[in-house]
Amino acid sequence: MKDAIGNVQRVVVLGGTSDIALATVTKLAAERRGVHVTLAARPGERRVAATTALEALGLQVSEVDFDATDRASYERAISAIFEAGGDVDVVMVAFGLLGDQLQAWRDVDAALELVQVNYAAAVACGVLVAEKLRAQGHGAIIAMSSVAGERPRRTNFVYGSTKAGMDAFYTGLGDALSTDGVHVLVVRPGFVRTKMTRGLAAAPLSQTPEQVADAIVAGLRAGRRTVWAPPAMRWVMFVLRHLPHAVFTRLPV
Amino acid sequence: MDARRELRGWGRTNPSVAMVHAASDDADLVRLVTAAGARGVLARGLGRSYGDAAQNGGGVVVDMTSRHRILSVDTVTALVEVEAGASLDQLMRQLLPLGLFVPVSPGTRQVTVGGAVAADIHGKNHHVDGSFGRHVVSMDLLCADGTIRTLTPESELFWATVGGMGLTGLVLRVTLRMKKVESAYCLVDTERCANLDDLLQRMAEGDHRYTYSVAWVDCLARGATLGRSVLTRGWPATLEQLPRTLGDHALDFRPRQLAVAPAVFPSGLLNRATVAAFNEAWYRKAPRERRGEIQSIAAFFHPLDAVAQWNRIYGPRGFLQYQFVVPFGAEDTLRRCIQMLSDTGQASFLAVLKRFGPSSAGHLSFPTPGWTLALDIPLGAPVLGGLLDRLDEEVMTAGGREYLAKDSRLPASSIARMYPRLDEWRGIRASADPRGVFTSDLSRRLGL
DSSP: OOTTTOOOOOEEEEEETTTHHHHHHHHTTTSTTTTTTEEEEEHHHHHHHHHHHHHHHOEEEEEEETTTHHHHHHHHHHHHHTSSSOOOOEEEEOOOOOOOHHHTOHHHHHHHHHIIIIIIIIHHHHHHHHHHHHHHTOEEEEEEEEEEEEEETTTHHHHHHHHHHHEEEEHHHHTHHHHHHHHEEEEEEEEOGGGGTTTTTOOTOOHHHHHHHHHHHHHHHOOOOEESSSSTTTHHHHHHSOOOOHHHHOOOO | OOEEEEEEOOOOOSSSSEEEEEEOOOHHHOOOOTTTTTTEEEOOOOOSSSTTTTOTTTTTEGGGGGOOOOEEEETTEEEEETTOOOBBHHHHHHHGGGEOOOOOSOOOOOOOOHHHHHHTOTTTTTTHHGGGGGGGGEEEOOOOTOOOEEEEETSSHHHTTTTTTTTTTOOOEEEOOOOSOOSSSSEEEEEEEHHHHHHHHHHHHHGOSSSSEEEEEEEOOOGGGGTTTEEEEEEEOOGSSSOOOTTTTTTTTOOOOOOEEEEOOOOSSSSSSHHHHOOOOHHSSOOOOEEEEEEEEEHHOOGGGGGGGGGGGOOOOOOEEEEEOTTTHHHHHHHHHHHHHHHHHHSOOOOEEEEEEEESSTOOOOOOOOEEEEEEEEEEEHHHHHHHHHHHHHHHHHTOOOOOTTTTTOHHHHHHHHHHHHHHHHHHHHHHHEEEEEOOOOOOOOHH
């Protein structure tokens, strides 16, 4: 159970090696010893590194195998997590794939892989997690969306389209769960310097994972439905969304 | 009849959704308990616990308030048998005219008898009369196996239930020894205390002469006035002590509700400046010393009950109440805690300080001999979590503890340190309820 201050006891990360997720878990667990976190991710070096880093901070870490490209793994992982005992306070849906943007709209397999990971798997996990949280009568879902879903840009519209889809799903899921005691927070970061964006030129208003984590934790405790990171991104995207097409396509974004 | 509903404590923080079942007869509750699912069953009264004690997310919560009959009254022995959903307000309205007053009254009348047992509540007379459980002669408990057991103070399960936060079963009926009184009034002495030392000295020296004693402390006062307070103490008023005009209506009890707090209250209206101004005005308004004032029971015991839903004034983020007790001799800890609250400016309106007498035999009963301080704190300040964690540490180091009926934030690791008889209680609970039917958000959070 989370407490009145917002301290949590058990957190689950689907896509448990995400930089933003690890920064968020670290902040959520900062005020209490022995917070339990389950990292659901593919086995491998990255998961080992994430576990080691969190254990070094005093968290109790468990690992569950989870692969967003393998449908059978969602149900297995989520059942195992909730059967392990102890209520889950927060589930973070943090897996995602940026992909190769040129390939993504020219190659069916590349396009479908983005759709599978960023949209289909996110929706499936949302359905499965929602059922478990409904049954315990409380809990929160943090869904990692992106500003890229707000208005498709030439340079990453396939990625943007998948995020637009998952964003719509989780926004709606939040409304659907509002009488079940389950809080859904949709997070829309701009450019974040993470391993996902390594090698790309940073866009304006770029953020560190820690900055995004601060915004997420504040939004979670305040019970918000949407968080933009940085907050100014909300108004930037508001303007971009309403620009005439002819102007928008000439922008260097 | 059953409906999924979001439930909160009085502090309006960390809610959860449960299936709420309005209690009807015993057979209905037996069926409910024996058919309990994995998320269990919990009784709920009037929801005055501040945190998550009366919530059971995903499970069944039995609303006991529909069972509120007074089953028998004996004015000679002062014994009454009531259903657990009866409120203390109702007992006062119906039994004061017969000269019977509740043996223990907390700061609100809006609690049920079942809740009073489960939290083993205390009042201003703890230093002489002890907590609620001491005045319970017997009770009927619906246990996890579907049997109804009549428990008396000779049984272990009785004392595991007194202060057991509803986790041993559903309290159905309680036989209570009431206090005989001649009037619905109190004779009250009021004194202003310049600082904490002044207050502690007056209480330590004089409390034994009074039936009721409580001090209201301004936790925002600083420096030489740290802990300035108003001490009110009194006795039940006898007929002789009442003015003639009241003589014919001495046992009338018709408290009025003056107002209802609006449903939407802007957050941030309570800030350091407004609260400090309120506390200042309240301190100035109190007489330096006044003896023998006649006050009604409602005015003396339950000033906040005059405003219904007063918890709304803390806005949508809600608030918590922090209540601890430290043993006599740990006055330095008490002073440091008040100093920390004053320094951070987190305290809200007046805090309540009182002296506890001997403990009850309840394994998880809160009161132990010493000083207890209770104060409301609005949520929202980022420093709050850390401040309360440091206060916990002070309290535990001094051998003190915190009150589960108020708690909404303790870490599980602190409970065993605060309640040394926890394991003994767990053993009794495990044999009475091996499947863990009776559970709550509080018990999950604290791993009780």
